[in-house]
Amino acid sequence: MNSLRDLNSEAVLRFGPYAFYPSQRLILDGDRPLRMGGRALDILQVLVERAGTVVSKDLLIARVWPTSVVEEINLRVHIAALRRALGDGQNGQRYIVNVPQQGYSFIASVQRMHERTPISIDRPQHNLPARLTPVTGRDSVVGSLSRQLPVRRFMTLVGPAGIGKSTVALRVAELLLQHYGDGVWRVDLALIDNPAQLDEHLLRALELNGGLAALAHWHALLVLDNGEHVLERCRTLTEDLMASAPRLSILVTSREPLRARGETVLRLPPLSVPPISVHGVTEAMSYSAVQLFVSRARARQQGFVLREQDIKAVREVCRRLDGLPLAIELAAAQIDALALVGLQAQLDNCFELLTLGRRTAVPRHQSLKAALDWSYERLNVREQTLLHRLAVFKMAFTLQAAVDVIQCAVLRPPVVAGLMQRLVDKSLLSMDTVHGQPRYRLLNTTRRYALEKLEHNAQTLMAVE
Incomplete structure (x- = not known):
């Protein structure tokens, strides 16, 4: 099988019902091109070239990601997608097996032939931006989303300004590219101001001329990025699409949940920070x-x-x-x-x-x-006033402590709890349950921002007086 490594431009590799044209990066199931991402094709080529032998995970990563530092989870996700695309395990046919502690092996019989290569190439479609830097510290959440999204179909990634929601969503989209027959598409909702523009903006991003009804038969992933300022229309749209397009998956990023039917909400945590007791560079x-x-x-x-x-x-x-x-x-x-x-x-x-x-x-x-202005400007006056006044708390605090300190003519005790929950929903205030009692805390950056607003308002009032 070593001769398979010396592939010329006319070589075609046949296994099972498939014909693999490495020079065109094309795999056919009969006359039908398989939709498969570039990384999956790279992995397939390495495995097929060494069919019948075990290829270590390190070698696969070095061949497929020669200039990047990636985690093993990236390889596992692409291997799983490759198996799905080939129907590995169906009708008794096996192609790729995992050899514990060693790597992967392509076990199907491979024939090398010389045939006229097809002229047309059908590639997966996407409009994802090129990644300029690696994604750091998000393997767990990326892996979880990549596994859950094809099953749950509708998920919203929620978190405060600067937490990296778009970065995570785009990484998930990259990993799932080969899973969806009609590709993955990112729609940046921050580019529109009027919720009434959302449908037209979506159609432009997807290059559709026939209206949203054209999505009824799509097998695709839509990433609706930055949806917090068009929340109500985004909620209606996602509910309609989930009902009318059964093979569609939607991943939304927003600073608050949509509260739509069928929505699964995942809150994105901050990156992990070492404790004060950290010892040594390796541990840090x-x-x-x-x-x-x-x-x-x-x-x-x-x-x-x-x-x-x-x-x-x-x-x-x-x-x-x-x-x-x-x-x-x-x-x-x-x-x-x-x-x-x-x-x-x-x-x-x-x-x-x-x-x-x-x-x-x-x-x-x-x-x-x-980034914080984007959230603050979308608060009403009472929510802004509450945020200003909560900035006096340097540490975590209870609802009663907040009521005792911040109540005023605008913030009566009966409405404070509801307003605080709205700030939690909008990812401007965090809440944890300690011994059965909710405790609230502002991020240091959010607190500093709110203090500046509080001081500015005080100076404005003094100037008016």
Whole structure:
């Protein structure tokens, strides 16, 4: 079988009912092209070239991702999708087996032939942006979403500004590309202001001319990104699509749930931050917030390495920034100008500090303040007032403590609980249950933002008086 590794442009590899044309990156089931992602095809080629032998996971990763650092879960997801596409295990036919502690082996008989290669190539469709940086610290949630989404069909990824919802959603879409016959499509809802524009915006993104009814028979994944400002229309649309298009899956990202029928909500947590007791560089680098900071710092400062004497400062930066990926990326971008000591010293002025986002990012992701402005501007007056007043709490607090401190003519005790729940829903306030009692807390970055708003309002009132 070693001769299979010397493939020329005319080679076609036949196994089972399939014909694989490596030069055209095309696999046919009879006359029907199989829709399969590029990574899955790369894996298939490596395995088929070595049919009958065990290929280690390290070799597969090195061949398929030669310039990237990826986790084993990426390989497992693509192997599972490849098996599904080939119908592995159906009608007694087996193609790829896992050899525990060793790797994978292609066990079907493979024939090498010379045939005229097909002219037309049918590739999966998508409009996903090219990924410029690896995704850090999200393997668990990406794996969970990748497994659940094809089954549950409708999921909403929820979290505060800068938590990385879009990054996770796009990574899931990349991994599921080969699963959906009609591809995966991202629709950025932040590009529209009027909910009435949503349907037309969706049709443009999908390049459909026949209206939403054309989706009835689609086997596709739609990623509706940034849906919080068109919540009601997004809720209606997803419910309609779930009912009319039974092979469609939808992944929404939003700062609050849609509360739609059939919706499964998954809250995205911050990256993990090491405790104060962390010892040594190796242990510190096991926390995803530190991994992200170091990765982005290296991109800005060639040769940057985390040293023993740097651990305390990096931990403090990650902790003060709440493990928020956007904030950590923006902070790391300043490593050249400020160094670690200067960066740590400037954290109290975090909104002035965290302003150097990528020029290619959307405006609300070019600074931490812009990301929070996007949420704040969508609060009503009472919600804004409550957020300002809650900023006096440095630590976690109870509902009763909040009522005792912040009640006023605008915030009567009977309405405070409901308003606090709305801030929780909008990912501006976090809630945990401790000994059966709910306790609330503002992220450090959100609290700093709210304090600035509180001080600004106080100065405005003084000026008016």
